Amino acid sequence: MPLHNRWSEEAIPAEQRPSWPVLLEEQYGVVSRAQLRAYGHSKADIVANLEAGRWRRVLPRVYATFTGPLPRSAMIHAALRYGGGDAVLSHRTAAEEWRLVPIAEGPVEITVRYSSSAISQPPLVKVHRSRALPHSAAETWPPRTRLTDTIADLATSQPTAKEALNVVVDLVSRSKVPLSAMRDCVSMRPPFRFRAEIQRGLQLVADGLMSALEVEFKDQVEILHGLPAGDRQTPVEVDGKTLWEDVTYDSHGAAVTVRLDGRATHAMAAVAFRDRRRDNAAELAGRARLVYGWQDVRNSPCQVADEVRTILLREGWRPMTERVTCRKCS
Numbered sequence: 001m002p003l004h005n006r007w008s009e010e011a012i013p014a015e016q017r018p019s020w021p022v023l024l025e026e027q028y029g030v031v032s033r034a035q036l037r038a039y040g041h042s043k044a045d046i047v048a049n050l051e052a053g054r055w056r057r058v059l060p061r062v063y064a065t066f067t068g069p070l071p072r073s074a075m076i077h078a079a080l081r082y083g084g085g086d087a088v089l090s091h092r093t094a095a096e097e098w099r100l101v102p103i104a105e106g107p108v109e110i111t112v113r114y115s116s117s118a119i120s121q122p123p124l125v126k127v128h129r130s131r132a133l134p135h136s137a138a139e140t141w142p143p144r145t146r147l148t149d150t151i152a153d154l155a156t157s158q159p160t161a162k163e164a165l166n167v168v169v170d171l172v173s174r175s176k177v178p179l180s181a182m183r184d185c186v187s188m189r190p191p192f193r194f195r196a197e198i199q200r201g202l203q204l205v206a207d208g209l210m211s212a213l214e215v216e217f218k219d220q221v222e223i224l225h226g227l228p229a230g231d232r233q234t235p236v237e238v239d240g241k242t243l244w245e246d247v248t249y250d251s252h253g254a255a256v257t258v259r260l261d262g263r264a265t266h267a268m269a270a271v272a273f274r275d276r277r278r279d280n281a282a283e284l285a286g287r288a289r290l291v292y293g294w295q296d297v298r299n300s301p302c303q304v305a306d307e308v309r310t311i312l313l314r315e316g317w318r319p320m321t322e323r324v325t326c327r328k329c330s
Contacts, residue, residue, distance in 0.1 A: 024065060026141075028074040032081040033061040059121055072103070076142055079108035079125045087112045088137045089144035090128055091153045097144050100151070100171050111136075111145060111153075128153070132189050147177050148185035155201070156193045164194035166212035168201030173210040208232030213260045214246060216297045217304075225305035226324025228252040228317065238281045245278075254315035257282055257289040258308065260297070288315050302329045 017023075020039055023031065036046055046063070049055040055063050059082040064070060070078070080087050088094070090111035095101045107126040112118050113133050120127045130136065136149040145153060151171045158164040172182055182202055191198050201215075209215055209232055222229055230247035234257075237243075247258040282289050288311050296304050302325075309323075 027077040027081070028071065029066045030058065030062065030064050030074050030077040030081060033063070035081070036063070059124060075124065076108055079110050080142060082121070082125060083110045083112045083118045083127065084116055086133060086137075087116075087118070087143070088133070089142060090150065091126075091145075091157055094144040094150040095154050095171070097140075097142070098147055098150055098175070100154075100175055136189065146185075147175060148181050149189070151175070151177070151182065152185055152189070152191055152198065155198050156191045158194070161194045161197040165197040165201040165204075166215060168198050169204055169209055169215050170212050172202065172205050179206055210246075211260070211262055213262045213294055213297060216294075216301075217247070217258070217260055217292070220297060220301035221305045221308065224301065224324075224326040225309070225329075226319070226321065227305060227308060227312070228319075230258065236278065236281065238277050243278055249312055249315075249317065252312070252317050254312045254317040255285075255287045256308075256311055256315050256317075257287050259289065259291045261291055261293045302326065 017038070018026070023035070023039070033046065037043075046055070049065075050057065050063070053067065055065050056067065058064050058070065058075075058078045062078050062082045064074060064078070076089065076093070080089070087110045089097055089109065091109040092101065092104070092106065093109040096103045107120075107122065107124055109126045109128065110118075111128040111130050111133060114129045114131045116127075116129065118127050136145050138144055138146040144150070151168065154171065155164040155167045158167055168182075172179065179202060186195075186198060186202070204215060204218075209218065214232070218229070221227065228249060230249050231251055232247060234245045234248040234250075235242050236245055245257050246260045249256045249258075279289070290308060290311060292304055313319075
């Protein structure tokens with residue numbers, strides 16, 4: 001029996017069901033009407049508890065057996081009980097459970113079978129449908145889509161193709177999910193939106209890009225301005241440890257390092273200390289280095305490109321073609 005069906009009243013014979021206290025503990029005090037009936041609560045009993053304020057209706061046919069605020073864990077189980085025995089957490093909520101993204105305010109997102117009667121219940125639940133649900137569910141509790149399917153679903157739900165690509169690069173890199181597994185997922189369950197961008201995102205990860213900022217730098221600075229394609233994730237030894245530089249141009253005859261600072265990874269003192277040591281190591285090795293953040297690359301790509309070009313030329317790069325300017329360059 002699939003793990004996510006283990007407490008389903010339809011799937012488990014009465015003698016194999018957990019005790020009532022265990023059920024409430026596992027589902028954080030949330031139960032469906034079918035479960036209540038399966039555990040001996042009559043319709044009149046349910047109505048009496050609701051009218052007395054001991055229970056309350058959370059969603060259609062789903063109740064909380066306690067009063068007070070509804071915590072996130074209880075809301076998750078309410079959404080799953082509403083969706084039915086095969087429902088799984090998906091999209092943003094599954095990504096939160098996989099710890100790919102921080103927990104945020106918003107509806108619990110679930111995916112149900114295509115034939116399910118469940119519909120979205122704003123603002124609490126957003127329902128998605130899938131014909132491939134049995135193949136995309138992970139054996140977890142609470143149930144959720146597999147890591148690979150979660151990333152693909154989150155990418156297809158983005159408002160733009162560019163954001164879909166960025167999600168793929170960021171999350172595949174951050175999760176360390178095998179690239180082969182992601183490619184198999186996209187091949188076996190082709191995304192209905194942004195398919196080309198998702199596949200490009202996977203190729204960029206294969207080429208060594210690790211973040212949306214690196215994608216932005218490659219597209220808006222290097223490609224649009226005719227700069228050479230730098231080498232990504234170049235290893236460098238610092239204090240006996242192997243660290244990785246975002247972009248280097250040694251293969252183009254210039255000992256130049258570009259670091260792309262997204263700020264998210266520079267909040268801890270240990271990381272700041274590591275980067276200072278990396279700066280010192282670069283200085284001792286006689287390397288030129290430039291550092292850019294989101295504001296630089298997104299708002300002033302032409303200025304960034306001009307600075308990178310100037311340092312590359314100074315350090316020995318010899319372009320094979322005429323200088324390229326984009327339509328934004330003045």
